[in-house]
Amino acid sequence: MGSFSRISGSEVGKPPSPPTATNLEHIFEQSPSLLQNGREQLSELYSEAVSVAIIETGLPRECFPAQCPYTFGQIMDFDFLPE
Secondary structure (H helix, E strand, C coil), X not given: XXXXXXXXXXXXXXXXXXXXXXXXXXXXXXXXXXXXXXXXXXXXXXXXXXXXXXXXXCCCHHHCCCCCCCCHHHHHCCCCCCC
16 A cells, blocks of 8 residues: 655646745744744854855855845845845
């Protein structure tokens, strides 16, 4: 007898759909600690993202701001566009 596996609402072999504001709001309502953890981890996550960008682009570290130029709220705001 075969088994059925559901992977986050996506089909096997297909990438998951990108998150939406509604999905994230629901997730944070169900697990408020995830929201707090995201705020606390922003600096570390930004540093890791810069390291990946350096590898992928070949640009020197000096091309990237030393600190994340956006707040956690701006990053999570699907309508936010930097100037």
